[in-house]
Amino acid sequence: MAPVEIGELVRELRKARGWSQGRLAAEINDAFGTALAREYVSGWERGKVRPGPFYLRALARVLDVPAAALAGGGPADGAAAAALAPAVASDLLSTGFAARLRGGPSAGEWEGRLTAYGTDYMSSPAADLQRRVAEDLVVVQQQLDDPRMWSVAARLMTVYATTFSRQECAKTVMWFRMAADAADRSGDTGVRVWVRGRGALTLGYGGTSTGLAELLADQALALTGKPSVGLLHATLGKAYAAALRGDRATALRLADRGRRIFDAAYDPSAQLSDYSIPSWRMNGFLSLLSARLGDEKQATEAREAALRELPERLPRFATHLELHKGLTLVRAGDREGGVACARAALEALPQDKWCGTLQMLMAEIAA
Structure with a gap:
């Protein structure tokens, strides 16, 4: 592509x-x-x-x-195989051609893999996730013969886009855009909304490309008004962009809309996954938005509510919340204390668990 x-x-x-x-x-x-x-x-x-x-x-x-x-x-065929070491490129290419010659996973098997990626996203190192998804992208490229496979490819591309570091944000942008195009070929409105919403959320949260965040969010919101995780992602991504732009009224209006979507789409029985939004994660999203708006009281309340429910096995998300605290301090005028708080939290997290959005938040706080 x-x-x-x-x-x-x-x-x-x-x-x-x-x-x-x-x-x-x-x-x-x-x-x-x-x-x-x-x-x-x-x-x-x-x-x-x-x-x-x-x-x-x-x-x-x-x-x-x-x-x-x-x-x-842009990304080359075979997940940039030509830029890899020859032995790795050879393995990727042979895997792709084998899938074309002998057939790859069935649609049901792909859905199982995507479910696993949603769970793994919550705790797996980004580099490990990126390697595995790249291998699957090489295979699914050879199966794009019907809309179901385009749906699979679009969601794999979206997962892949979230794995890049702050220094590779241009790749994040390219993969989110290609994922949206692939989702359109699937003809599945739910997938089209989720892919665009996830892209808007990541870009808006990281603050690296608020123009594209708003574009993807607007496209998702124009597709449907039915409450879903994808629609919630799009609404929050657009709210983050508005906050960074200094449009407080729009950010607050979108936050209220996001709360209504969350209330309508919340599933307390859903497994812990990137495809679901538990209440602690929703409060985490709101804590960052309030921090960016300079609302210290709301940011603190949302952050503390998230911490009360956050599973202990998810230290990366605890680090996100500490960075929100650092940003809140900076916005309140304590730049030295805010930067120190955020830097200490990030350095306490093993580097293999760092992700692009954490690095982007740290850069925002330090700036």
């Missing part, structure tokens, strides 16, 4: 803001003192001309996406 073209991404992000091509040109001109004409934006979007390095940086800034996500390139 080819990476999305720069022009398509620019057009989607521009439209998500309700901007005309002229408005996008004006935003760049105001920010950088240039004299960019609307016709140049049109040329970029139609693929007639490629923006140079300067305008790639300008577009990234005004559209709020990582510059690397606009710089071209």
